[in-house]
Amino acid sequence: MRKPKIVILGAGYGGLMTATRLQKQIGVNEADIILVNKNDYHYETTWLHEASAGTLHHDRVRYDIREVIDTHKVEFVQASVEEIKTEENTVILDNGEISYDYLVIALGAEAETFGIKGLKEHAFTIVNVNAARQIREHIEYQFATYNTEKEKKDERLSIVVGGAGFTGIEFLGELANRIPELCKEYDVDYHKVKLICVEAAPTVLPGFDPELVNYAVSYLEKKGVEFRIGTAIKEGIPGGIIVAKGEEEVEEIKAETVVWAAGVRGNSVIENSGLEAMRGRVKVAHDLRVPGKDNVFIVGDCSLVINEEINRPYPPTAQIAMQQGEVCARNLAALVRGKTELETFEFHNKGTVCSLGEDEAIGTAFGKKVIGGKAALLKKVIDNRSLFMIGGPSLVFKKGKFNIF
Amino acid sequence: MRKPKIVILGAGYGGLMTATRLQKQIGVNEADIILVNKNDYHYETTWLHEASAGTLHHDRVRYDIREVIDTHKVEFVQASVEEIKTEENTVILDNGEISYDYLVIALGAEAETFGIKGLKEHAFTIVNVNAARQIREHIEYQFATYNTEKEKKDERLSIVVGGAGFTGIEFLGELANRIPELCKEYDVDYHKVKLICVEAAPTVLPGFDPELVNYAVSYLEKKGVEFRIGTAIKEGIPGGIIVAKGEEEVEEIKAETVVWAAGVRGNSVIENSGLEAMRGRVKVAHDLRVPGKDNVFIVGDCSLVINEEINRPYPPTAQIAMQQGEVCARNLAALVRGKTELETFEFHNKGTVCSLGEDEAIGTAFGKKVIGGKAALLKKVIDNRSLFMIGGPSLVFKKGKFNIF
Numbered sequence A, B: 001m002r003k004p005k006i007v008i009l010g011a012g013y014g015g016l017m018t019a020t021r022l023q024k025q026i027g028v029n030e031a032d033i034i035l036v037n038k039n040d041y042h043y044e045t046t047w048l049h050e051a052s053a054g055t056l057h058h059d060r061v062r063y064d065i066r067e068v069i070d071t072h073k074v075e076f077v078q079a080s081v082e083e084i085k086t087e088e089n090t091v092i093l094d095n096g097e098i099s100y101d102y103l104v105i106a107l108g109a110e111a112e113t114f115g116i117k118g119l120k121e122h123a124f125t126i127v128n129v130n131a132a133r134q135i136r137e138h139i140e141y142q143f144a145t146y147n148t149e150k151e152k153k154d155e156r157l158s159i160v161v162g163g164a165g166f167t168g169i170e171f172l173g174e175l176a177n178r179i180p181e182l183c184k185e186y187d188v189d190y191h192k193v194k195l196i197c198v199e200a201a202p203t204v205l206p207g208f209d210p211e212l213v214n215y216a217v218s219y220l221e222k223k224g225v226e227f228r229i230g231t232a233i234k235e236g237i238p239g240g241i242i243v244a245k246g247e248e249e250v251e252e253i254k255a256e257t258v259v260w261a262a263g264v265r266g267n268s269v270i271e272n273s274g275l276e277a278m279r280g281r282v283k284v285a286h287d288l289r290v291p292g293k294d295n296v297f298i299v300g301d302c303s304l305v306i307n308e309e310i311n312r313p314y315p316p317t318a319q320i321a322m323q324q325g326e327v328c329a330r331n332l333a334a335l336v337r338g339k340t341e342l343e344t345f346e347f348h349n350k351g352t353v354c355s356l357g358e359d360e361a362i363g364t365a366f367g368k369k370v371i372g373g374k375a376a377l378l379k380k381v382i383d384n385r386s387l388f389m390i391g392g393p394s395l396v397f398k399k400g401k402f403n404i405f
Helices: A013-025 A045-053 A129-146 A166-185 A210-222 A268-272 A318-336 A372-399 B013-025 B045-053 B129-146 B166-185 B210-222 B268-272 B318-336 B372-399
Strands: A005-009 A032-037 A041-043 A062-064 A074-078 A081-085 A090-093 A096-099 A102-105 A158-162 A194-199 A225-229 A233-237 A240-245 A249-254 A257-260 A293-298 A351-355 A361-365 A368-371 B005-009 B032-037 B041-043 B062-064 B074-078 B081-085 B090-093 B096-099 B102-105 B158-162 B194-199 B225-229 B233-237 B240-245 B249-254 B257-260 B293-298 B351-355 B361-365 B368-371
Touching: A005 A013, A013 A032, A013 A074, A013 A318, A013 A372, A041 A045, A045 A129, A045 A166, A045 A372, A062 A372, A081 A268, A102 A318, A129 A166, A129 A257, A129 B129, A158 A166, A158 A240, A158 A249, A166 A194, A166 A210, A166 A351, A210 A225, A210 A361, A210 A368, A293 A318, A318 A372, A351 A372, A361 A372, A368 A372, B005 B013, B013 B032, B013 B074, B013 B318, B013 B372, B041 B045, B045 B129, B045 B166, B045 B372, B062 B372, B081 B268, B102 B318, B129 B166, B129 B257, B158 B166, B158 B240, B158 B249, B166 B194, B166 B210, B166 B351, B210 B225, B210 B361, B210 B368, B293 B318, B318 B372, B351 B372, B361 B372, B368 B372
Parallel strands: A005 A032, A005 A102, A032 A074, A102 A293, A158 A194, A158 A257, A194 A225, B005 B032, B005 B102, B032 B074, B102 B293, B158 B194, B158 B257, B194 B225
Antiparallel strands: A041 A062, A081 A090, A090 A096, A233 A240, A240 A249, A351 A361, A361 A368, B041 B062, B081 B090, B090 B096, B233 B240, B240 B249, B351 B361, B361 B368
């Protein structure tokens, strides 16, 4: 009897959780498991803002995939996914193709610029390790260049963050801590540096409790962040952005560093493969399968699950992706064993903590508000938990955050 | 009786040696001493290639001027010199002006691009701490950007060093050591990186013994440096250089980093002030004074002293500048005390060691050739000696190079 072949695309939170759970749940003789990923490492997407600001080295936010998979049970293939042919049960890779009996699409998100002109060309996005490292180096180069020019260009010391959502705010928190270090390293006057957060919506951190939002804003303002709320970016240009000012006017904000942190969408492979999706996200069935395709699961950023309490999709987070990975692994094991009754995915929100830098955060945990140092500690516990869930205690020991006192 | 006012322009090797010797030789009541420098720190010009390559942090190559001057005896003024009006015994600064009875011009060298088109715009030069830091960051940014681009631009990983003289070779030695670190930091394949040395002259390190030159070239070649000797740079362009190829043809070498290390000249303030000079260097009298100006001394890179053995000027080095500073200090003390007989400056060449990176070097010392690890050790002794001469043992302790075993 031929063993079924399970192919998992992507080694982010969802894909890696699926793979590491599956390798425990099924035997070598039950199925072949293949994990496909562009890089030979997994990175903590939720820590990338730290690598981008330069407050945490990028090697601290990634680890070798082979460290956490059981290579006797899971074969790792390093490749980029180009297209999924669900009719033919085949995936087209950049270096070949691969067939499957069961497929898990766990490809990550991409930046969404909502068609705003010039943003793709002139703004950075915190999408992966390469991008984070480039942002860090770009900022450092701007600071290093400042003193070499006879006519000083203050815009080299200005950083615009587009978006006051989760990523934007966490990035600003790290930047606010990083700026004094940068000023020292590059002999730059602290008062010349500008951190500007531009947000089109009327509020910072939509969805958060107003008390927490106020705490975050006033904390970051004290650290030098200037908020331009209710201000839409009209265009990204070389050396800055154009924003709307009132109904008809526009204003230029000069900044050699513009980081767009205001939107993500599902992976473009989804649409390239002809799957029905909204901004690259597929509304999956209760068992996480693609409607009408009984051997294809989607977990993580490319899946869309409705929060029925408010009748809106859950935002794509590491938390939901990992919970999906657990269910997906159990459902795959069931299918391999010939069962037809699959488990329904239900999201259990354990809370959300938004960091404001190393020692400050705000959030909710198990329904309670947390603020300040206590929230920052909780954030580190959450970060370490992701490591633990995928790689167990040894991974926490290697990559965990222990500067907690 | 009014005290005479001695003004020293520049806190490089020559100026700082003059100031620190003078503060020991004359009493507070004998003269006012004012030291003018653009930055509040002195930097080791001969170590800048290390900071540029990123093998030594720029804070290791500089120290606070106030650490080595006796602030009861020497007043420090932070300012840039714009013009010297010798007729009026006045110096025009960027933030005021200052009059003097005796002047020491110890302004440093500037890069000389010999009118080669586009070099000023598109090439870096290792001229000061700001420039060194920018070169380091520029290279890092190029490496960081490489992996973010879908279409890889190998020229981001190419570094051209213009000139195979002392600075060019020392810089290449550091770069050769730095490249493996950069490849690791930025996930770049070592084999994609190119280090190219372009030199118009028919030989590397002109003036050095051929045996030493051969050693240096084959050592650096083994470390991956490609030498293009007898090849003139015709033009600096965005993303590379144009070189002569044969009599009539030209060739483009693509490289996002071009560092011009092939020439220095005296400071442009010299010419702006109407002093008779060749490429910013004034042929000084035997007592280091400017001919016809009995109260103006020049030491260091803006002075020109003929080596009578070969009837050519001594090249501007830290060694000669410091020896001039010692004589200049004694001559100033003599003048202040009303003496008219001044000491004649004679250069005592103690040898030259050209480093090829941390653990390798070539050179001559007291007439003997040295090579390899022994020469590298000697180089560190020389580097520490500069610190000792100006700041004594405490400065050596703070800033010295002790990784000598």
